[in-house]
Amino acid sequence: MIKRIENLIILCLGFCLGAFVGILSAPTKGSIARDEVMYRLKSSKKKLHAFILKLIGHKNDLTNEAKNSGKEVITDVVSSAEQILKELELIAAQLEEKTQ
Known part of the structure; x- marks a missing residue:
């Protein structure tokens, strides 16, 4: 049981450390990165939809x-x-x- 708790604590510490390093080393602001990701997702969705229609045709x-x-x-x-x-x-x- 103690080993399980230790593993859980190590996992949480690793997650927190990774998030902290990610925030400090981010090349752009979060809002800009989210907007770019949303734009790319929408663009990919449109391309995929067009491809599916082409395949159906x-x-x-x-x-x-x-x-x-x-x-x-x-x-x-x-x-x-x-x-x-x-x-x-x-x-x-x-x-x-x-x-x-």
Whole structure:
């Protein structure tokens, strides 16, 4: 229990020391920093909203592109599997010739 209290006291002291150093070393006044942060947050929110609307508008395009990419991958896999099957048949024929 004493160890827990000591850890809590150390945590509080660290928080207070960090806040004190942060206030002393701040490059601008708090009100200016808060205004800048709010401006950046609002700007980011507008950009994110525009991006979401753009994605919603191109949703079908993205879906069609994904389908086409998937079909290409499936076609490549099927052709590779057919090639492997042909090679296996060739190897089996060669082994058959050697065993006879």
